[in-house]
Amino acid sequence: METATTYEVSETSGTSTFDERPDVTCLVDGGAYRDGNPFAVWQWMRENEPVLWHEPGVFPGFWSLTRYEEIKEVLRDAGTFSSSSGILLRPLAQGEDPGSDRTLALSDAPRHTLLRDAVAGWFAPRRLRLLSESLAARAHEIVRKAVAAGRIDFVADVAAKLPIEVVCTFLGIPDADRPAIVEWSTDAFCAGTAAERSIAHLQILDYFSDLAERRRADPGDDLVSVLAAVRHEGELLSLEEVVLNCDNLLVGGTENVRLALSGAMLALLQHPEQRALLQRDFDAVVDTATDEMLRWTSSATHIVRRATRDVVLGGRPIAAGELVVCWLPSANRDAEHFPDPDVFDLRRTPNRHLALGAGPHYCVGAQLAKLEMRAVLRELFAQLSDVELDGAPEHLDSIVVNGLRSLPLHLTPAAPHGDRGVRASGGL
Ligand code: HEM
Incomplete structure (x- = not known):
């Protein structure tokens, strides 16, 4: 029987003193x-x-991994630690994940390799280079509108916008349908009650089902068409499999970037010296800054794997069939791996964080995510002279992704200046 205990900590810092064993079961409570x-x-x-x-309780029994070393070992060894029965903790009552053994994220080789090879080209550096100009233009527009509004919720009005537009483009969603997708995604991932979220999600799945059917009959230059043409052992994927993979891309591509960007903004507000550094030397610092923001925010909270054989991990015996849960934000604050892990340091190098995973399932959208983050950050620093909190930030209560539900801000525009992208003096 575990006993709860009190502790005092500063925000997102691990520095704490416990008189006794903390209630570790709190980790599965949103x-x-x-x-x-x-x-x-x-x-x-x-x-x-x-x-x-x-x-076991609401969830099946599992091993909790919190150190960088074991988590990296698990993520890299996909033969011993399988993804195919699901990568998220699911209440026992919900049964198996419908995507099990069918989607990119929830499959093992050789099926995983087949799906990964099919979509990877869309995220390759060459394609991203082609995208970067239009992405910069969209980021400019999003930030311009936010600045014009003055008082905004940064999560909904800035951080959520670019990722959803980009995923819609990749999936070839026609312009006319995009407002509906944006609305359903907002409801499915950001807002409302659990029931409202699941209704919105069903609307998305219905939409993808229709789109997948159309693309199979009449392919276009988009990821839905790519998935609709994939053959596994000679057979086309079923429409349901195409839909689940599209959903995977939509969820993966929107939620995490939104959370990383909004968490990054809050971190910049809490660390004015780091904000000043980025303002002063944006181009020199932005790459290491993006990685530090990803490490710091670590929006994907946990990843599950199932052991395919008996194995010893950190000295403990794990039996074949047992689940292991990797707590990524914990790995990213491991002092054995990161000097001063609770310091937000935009110049941190090396910074081999695990926010985007590791091994064969390493985030396929990693470079895209960084490109989007850099584009939005660049515009913020170009178009704003000041930012202030305009209310209390609200955190999500999810064990799957962590970060902000809302971040009320008051934006002050930079003094008018010439060309877009030239930073005004004054600074964010
Ligand atoms: C800050 C942004 C992002 C974060 C923190 C993030 C995090 C992650 C993590 C931790 C994994 C590994 C899952 C595992 O090992 O089981 C992953 C995989 C994946 N991510 Fe991301 N992601 C981000 C952005 C994106 C974007 C922009 C896309 C696509 C548009 C995307 C699509 C995917 C997909 C499809 C997978 C599965 C890859 C595979 O299993 O081979 N993610 N992501």
Whole structure:
């Protein structure tokens, strides 16, 4: 029986003192990510029980991994640690994930390799270079509108916008349908009750089903058409498999970038010296800054794998068939791997964080995500002279992704200047 305990911590810092064992079960309660400080619990686990067994309850039993070393080992060894039965904790009552063994994220080789090869070209550097100009133009427009409004919710009005537009482009969603997709995605991922979220999600799946059918009959130059033409062992993917893969891309491509960008903005507000550094030397710092923002925000909270054989991890025996849960934000604050892990340092190098995963399932959209983040950051620093909090930021209460639900800001425009992209003096 575990006992709850009190602790004092500064925001997102792991520095804490526990009189006794903390209630580690709080990690599977979304409330911990809204009101608590999971970083303090993870720090205790890293230092005391880095491979810890969670008894079954609402969720099946699983091993909790909190150190960089074991998490990286698991993510890299896809033969021993399988993705095919699901990569997220699901309440026992919900049964198997419908995407199991069918989507890119939820499959093992050789099926995973086939799907990955099919979509990877869309995320290759050459294609992203072609995209970068239009992406910069869209980021400019999004930030311009936000600046004109003055008082905004940064999450909905800035951070959510570019990722959804980009995914719509990749999936070849016609312009006329985009407002509906944006509205359903907002409802499905950002707003409302669980019931409202699942209705919106069903609308998205219905839409993809129709689109996949059309693209199979009449292919275009987009990822839905690519997926609709994939053959596994000679057979085309079923329409349902195409739909689940599209959904995977939509969720992966929108939620995490939105959370990384809004978390990055909050971090810049909390660390004015880092904000000043980026303002002063944007081009020189932006690459390391983006990685530090990803490490710091670590929006994908956990990833599940299932052991395919008996294996020893961090000295503990894991039996074939057992689940392991990798807590990515914890790995990214592991002092054994990152000097001063609770310091937000935009010049941090090296910075081999695990926010985008590792190994064969390493985020296929990693470079795209960084491109989007850089485009929005560039515009913010170009178009604003000041930013202030305009209300209390609200955190999500999810065990799957962590970050901000809303971030009310008051934006002050930069003094008028010439060409777009030239930063005004004054600075964000
Ligand atoms: C800040 C932004 C992002 C973060 C933090 C993030 C995080 C991750 C992580 C941790 C994984 C590994 C999952 C695993 O090992 O099971 C992953 C995989 C994936 N991500 Fe991302 N992601 C981001 C952006 C994107 C974007 C922009 C897209 C696409 C438009 C995308 C699509 C995917 C897909 C399809 C996979 C599965 C890859 C595979 O299994 O081979 N992600 N992402």
